[in-house]
Amino acid sequence: QVQLVESGGGLVQAGGSLRLSCAASVSISNIDALGWYRQAPGKQRELVAVITSYGTTNYADPVRGRFTISRVNAKKVVSLQMNSLKPEDTAVYYCNARGSQYDYWGQGTQVTVSS
DSSP, X not given: OOOXXXXXXXXXXXXXXXXXXXXXXXXXXXXXXXXXXXXXXXSOOEEEEEEETXXXXXXXXXXXXXXXXXXXXXXXXXXXXXXXXXXXXXXXXXXXXXOSSOEEEOOOEEEEEEO
8 A cells, every 4th residue: 555645735826836745655666657647627637747667757748848757766755846837737736656556646735826
């Protein structure tokens, strides 16, 4: 069982920055993929960014070039640096740890971007 706890959400003006962190209860070194997803009101949850155990990253088109995902295995933390935030980035952001045999989610953290 892996527990994931997100932090760092909040209210920010358009153009501002936030850094989300996700702390895992166990070592993340061997977790196949760590990702951030988001869900806006009335919309489906969508992938924002993912980083594999090899360090390979992938980003959704709307955030590419503005967001950066990183992981520090020694600290059991995966982070999401969000720059140049837009009102359309407003959503609940969820941390995810996934492999062939598991799929864990955090409780989410709210990000609100005002125009």
